Amino acid sequence: MELLAFGDTGWGDELFRATLMTIAVSITAMIIGFSFAAIFTPLKISKFKSFNLIANAYTTVIRGVPELLVIYLFFFGGSGAIMFLASMFGYNEYIEINAFITGSFAIGIISGAYSTEVFRGAIQSIDKGQFEAAKVLGLSKFVQFYKIILPQMLRLAIPNLSNVWQITLKDTSLISVTGLVEIMRQSYIAAGSTRDPLFFYSFAAVLYLLLTFLSMKLINKLEVKYSRGY
């Protein structure tokens, strides 16, 4: 227990901050993932074959390639790509992107591929009559989607999105290879300096279990809220 003391003597406060970092990265990645899903889901269900092709390429590649490889691509390739873009605008200084942004983006793109599949499935399982009814009511396209399709889609998507959240949360542990101090990285540092890896890695496992357990509780509440009336 001494090892977990807060302050200079223990690793409690460091691990606490690392846990907050894990949560922050997971949420950021999830939001980035949703933005990707917002772009690729319409492409996926579009009538145009070439749009389908683009969206399918995205989800197939991301779901077929290891997360770690994607993270290495962003870690080693990220600042190069940004510098290349910047040089086109005449800026030639060295740019370093911080590990938080690279990591969230890498995990976000992965999480986005899973979210896209979930949203596609949810939209496709909404009854066709709902789309027709919305049209017949003479509502604008925006209101049709926002007031009729979206609420129903969310209800269907939440159980599967909770799986995506769990995957995203666990994937953040891989960002530790880029040096971002989240739970895994902090445990690695603590294990190295105290020579007690068994304790710190087990404690990291407990922290992850706690996070998955608590988020499940929270999501279950959301599920109840969105399935009112069913």
Added chain:
Amino acid sequence: MINSFPKLLNAAIITLKLLSVSLIVGLMIGLFFAILRLNKNIFVHKFAYTYSYLFRGTPLLVQIFIIYFGLGQIEYLRSTFLWVILKEPYWCAIIAFALNTGAYTSEILRSAFQTIKPGIIEAGQSLGLSSKIIFYKIQIPIAIRQSLPAYGNEIILMMKGTSLASTVTIMDLTGVAKYIISTTFKPIEVFIVAGGIYLFMTFIIHNVIKFLEKKYSFNS
């Protein structure tokens, strides 16, 4: 890009070795725990549930690190024959992968066993078959057929999971890719080649599972 291809291809063989050994061991672990899950004894049942909850609720990376870095710390283990296995990163990775995929497999098999209609088992009983034969000749084949699609996904997830072996010094496909990237600073080219090899493997696995599904479907 072309120079790195043979190296990456060699590394892909290590990835496949890791994958196949952990899948075989994991399948046995999964079957064992799925049977425990169906046991009526509450302690046996809870034990199996806790196992699958622990391994599904924590990242694979943590599990590898606990086994590779953590277990070596226990003095007692160092003096037993287990140390011969546990000092090798290769076997540590396989133990972690097998336990991890075992947890997911046990869930897949459990739900497959539970969806078997009671009528089928009753039909077996009324034929006068012993419960052992009903289990081996009726329940297991149906459960395998039921769980094929989900297990196919698990194989692909596990193939991606083997990339974590590179964190404990094993030079698998991802490990070699990272090494080449960090020495040549050509992340995009290497990513395309290594990612292409991974995608090719995913494609093969996907099609083999599809073929098996068709072969063992109830209608044919």
